[in-house]
Amino acid sequence: MHVAPFLRSKSFIVADEAAAVTSQLLTLLQIISLGGKQVHDANIVATMLVHGIERLLTHNVADFMRFSHLITVVPIVAPSAPTTS
Numbered sequence: 913m914h915v916a917p918f919l920r921s922k923s924f925i926v927a928d929e930a931a932a933v934t935s936q937l938l939t940l941l942q943i944i945s946l947g948g949k950q951v952h953d954a955n956i957v958a959t960m961l962v963h964g965i966e967r968l969l970t971h972n973v974a975d976f977m978r979f980s981h982l983i984t985v986v987p988i989v990a991p992s993a994p995t996t997s
Contacts, residue, residue, distance in 0.1 A: 927963040929955070936962050944978060957983055 918924045936958035940946070946954050953972075957979045960968065967984045968976055976985045 925963070927959050927965065929959055932962045933959050950975070953979070
């Protein structure tokens with residue numbers, strides 16, 4: 913998949929992990945009990961907060977519910993298979 917069309921699009925932004933994201937991540941780690949792989953989820957949320965991204969579309973709803981007071985977690989729901997009668 914080529915990312916160039918997305919980068920040129922006005923519909924998408926690249927949410928860089930700059931110093932502000934690191935600072936936000938450290939704040940999250942102080943206020944929410946996390947460890948191990950959960951830190952990666954916290955980094956995603958820190959990036960979202962710094963860039964003003966409010967909603968996370970994910971298959972991994974359970975892991976992000978601990979952040980639901982900070983972001984809106986939107987589950988990806990697979991389309992239902994057509995029913996046959």
